[in-house]
Amino acid sequence: AQKVTQAQTEISVVEKEDVTLDCVYETRDTTYYLFWYKQPPSGELVFLIRRNSFDEQNEISGRYSWNFQKSTSSFNFTITASQVVDSAVYFCALSERGITGANSKLTFGKGITLSVRP
Amino acid sequence: GAGVSQTPSNKVTEKGKYVELRCDPISGHTALYWYRQSLGQGPEFLIYFQGTGAADDSGLPNDRFFAVRPEGSVSTLKIQRTERGDSAVYLCASSLTGWDSSSYEQYFGPGTRLTVT
Numbered sequence: 001a002q003k004v005t006q007a008q009t010e011i012s013v014v015e016k017e018d019v020t021l022d023c024v025y026e027t028r029d030t031t032y033y034l035f036w037y038k039q040p041p042s043g044e045l046v047f048l049i050r051r052n053s054f055d056e057q058n059e060i061s062g063r064y065s066w067n068f069q070k071s072t073s074s075f076n077f078t079i080t081a082s083q084v085v086d087s088a089v090y091f092c093a094l095s096e097r098g099i100t101g102a103n104s105k106l107t108f109g110k111g112i113t114l115s116v117r118p
Numbered sequence: 119g120a121g122v123s124q125t126p127s128n129k130v131t132e133k134g135k136y137v138e139l140r141c142d143p144i145s146g147h148t149a150l151y152w153y154r155q156s157l158g159q160g161p162e163f164l165i166y167f168q169g170t171g172a173a174d175d176s177g178l179p180n181d182r183f184f185a186v187r188p189e190g191s192v193s194t195l196k197i198q199r200t201e202r203g204d205s206a207v208y209l210c211a212s213s214l215t216g217w218d219s220s221s222y223e224q225y226f227g228p229g230t231r232l233t234v235t
């Protein structure tokens with residue numbers, strides 16, 4: 001069974017600090033996909049990134065970067081020079097390819113509430 | 119373009135009543151998902167449609183919950199004999215279907231907040 005663990009529940013930082021959100025996953029599938037979503041106070045989930053299991057290259061997008069390490073089953077998310085607008089709940093999620101092939105459910109972690117203070 | 123839309127945005131109902139929640143996916147997205155999010159938790163999967171058929175309904179909690187997608191676009195989640203424990207935000211998402219069996223990102227709607235009194 002697939003599982004996502006986000007051990008941190010709440011993180012509070014001061015603006016301009018760097019912050020890393022941890023995500024550890026469990027799966028028995030060899031092909032799987034990892035995602036990060038942001039849920040701001042407005043409530044709507046916003047897609048941030050998708051990574052497949054055979055691509056361990058780290059990715060950077062502006063102030064956001066992601067570190068995928070299969071050896072430790074982790075997919076961590078770093079925000080550099082955080083801003084107040086980054087305040088939100090961040091979810092890591094996993095999708096297994098499974099026997100049905102394309103597209104399957106997302107299994108989410110419990111989320112990390114990030115507060116960025118001015 | 120237009121995102122995923124859900125109606126109503128809020129629904130208050132009495133215990134024991136029947137409710138229908140509607141989802142209109144992004145145009146061209148053949149995959150449609152329903153999730154339920156309780157306060158302080160991540161979304162939990164309910165059901166997934168590929169076209170008109172339910173490809174995976176393993177997340178439906180019991181037979182009071184049912185969903186349809188008769189024309190492969192709009193979907194309706196139906197809950198019979200509602201219970202207070204059904205109170206949550208019901209989220210709908212849609213995605214493309216990968217020609218190479220890849221799993222595409224899901225785009226979420228704003229949700230329907232269901233309150234059962």
